[in-house]
Amino acid sequence: MQPVPTAPPPPRYRVHRRRRKTAMRFFWRMVAYVVLGGIVMIAFGITIGVIFSGGRSGAHGGPDPGALLLLIPLGVIVFFVVRALRRTARPIQQLMGATEKVAQGDYSVRIEPSGSDDVFTMMSAFNDMTQRLQANDDQRRLLLADIAHELRNPLAIIRGNVEGMMDGIYPRDEDHLSLLVNETVQMSRLLDDLQLLSQAETGTFRLVQSEVEFGTLLRDIGQSFKARAEAKGVRLAVSVLRTDVIWIDPVRIRQVVSNVVSNAIRHTPSGGQIDLVGTIGRYGVVITVIDNGEGIDPALVDHIFDRFTKAADSGGSGLGLAIARQLTEAHGGSIAATLNPRGGTTVRIVLPVFKAS
Numbered sequence: 001m002q003p004v005p006t007a008p009p010p011p012r013y014r015v016h017r018r019r020r021k022t023a024m025r026f027f028w029r030m031v032a033y034v035v036l037g038g039i040v041m042i043a044f045g046i047t048i049g050v051i052f053s054g055g056r057s058g059a060h061g062g063p064d065p066g067a068l069l070l071l072i073p074l075g076v077i078v079f080f081v082v083r084a085l086r087r088t089a090r091p092i093q094q095l096m097g098a099t100e101k102v103a104q105g106d107y108s109v110r111i112e113p114s115g116s117d118d119v120f121t122m123m124s125a126f127n128d129m130t131q132r133l134q135a136n137d138d139q140r141r142l143l144l145a146d147i148a149h150e151l152r153n154p155l156a157i158i159r160g161n162v163e164g165m166m167d168g169i170y171p172r173d174e175d176h177l178s179l180l181v182n183e184t185v186q187m188s189r190l191l192d193d194l195q196l197l198s199q200a201e202t203g204t205f206r207l208v209q210s211e212v213e214f215g216t217l218l219r220d221i222g223q224s225f226k227a228r229a230e231a232k233g234v235r236l237a238v239s240v241l242r243t244d245v246i247w248i249d250p251v252r253i254r255q256v257v258s259n260v261v262s263n264a265i266r267h268t269p270s271g272g273q274i275d276l277v278g279t280i281g282r283y284g285v286v287i288t289v290i291d292n293g294e295g296i297d298p299a300l301v302d303h304i305f306d307r308f309t310k311a312a313d314s315g316g317s318g319l320g321l322a323i324a325r326q327l328t329e330a331h332g333g334s335i336a337a338t339l340n341p342r343g344g345t346t347v348r349i350v351l352p353v354f355k356a357s
Contacts, residue, residue, distance in 0.1 A: 215243030233270030268293030
């Protein structure tokens with residue numbers, strides 16, 4: 001296979017290399033401090049020996065005044081070594097205390113970066129780590145609350161109808177049984193989405209990649225939504241600017257694009273238009289979905305790919321776009337949404353995939 005030209009490595013890899021270099025610099029700096037301290041102590045001992053041995057051999061039986069001058073540069077060296085060690089040891093002591101608090105579950109702890117450049121970088125990295133841990137812990141708590149909220153409604157409907165039929169309030173007819181089936185299907189879909197999202201986030205999800213003709217894939221997706229768009233009075237146009245045979249998981253990419261197109265149709269009024277545009281460019285496969293609908297609430301633009309983020313009038317679970325982001329990133333790609341100046345939304349999917357030979 002020949003790789004399509006892709007973007008530079010993500011920043012996290014450069015950050016990892018930079019932090020590894022910083023750790024090595026810090027290690028060798030500490031080694032230098034230890035070696036220098038040892039040399040100073042040896043020189044100090046030799047100087048004391050010279051002073052008092054010279055004194056015993058001198059005429060007056062006292063220390064050699066000339067040898068005393070050797071203590072001046074040694075004292076200066078000791079001063080700077082001790083100062084450097086204190087500048088390094090004090091922040092590390094603060095870092096150790098903060099680490100103990102994190103180990104006890106307190107992710108809100110922060111420390112003021114100080115010390116040498118290497119220690120300053122290490123303390124800043126610690127603050128970044130605790131900030132991410134706190135954010136993940138908050139997301140976990142919100143996720144549990146959101147799951148409970150999403151499951152509460154269908155369970156309440158099922159329980160109410162079953163109890164009503166048992167008490168004879170509701171007839172045991174096809175309408176009421178269909179309602180129960182629909183609610184169980186909704187719960188099953190929610191659990192399936194949560195399982196897929198969990199697998200993608202933990203890295204246990206595996207892609208099943210194969211050779212796919214990109215233009216054919218995109219046109220098939222557009223054709224599958226044609227009837228739904230026409231029923232709502234929305235024009236769906238598919239444009240493939242450049243195509244090729246590529247190597248992706250077609251089922252998952254179809255799921256990503258379908259989710260975005262489905263949302264665009266839902267939020268585009270009658271008479272509107274949706275453009276599904278695909279090409280293979282400098283950074284790989286680029287898929288763009290542009291609509292002139294009602295757009296996204298500006299307060300939600302930065303969060304629409306988070307779990308359970310949805311508009312007030314949305315009937316979904318709020319997991320579709322979160323799954324789309326995870327599936328896109330599993331391919332090594334990215335997905336982003338922006339507001340159009342004249343109304344509507346643009347969603348851009350970039351997949352740095354490989355062309356099949």
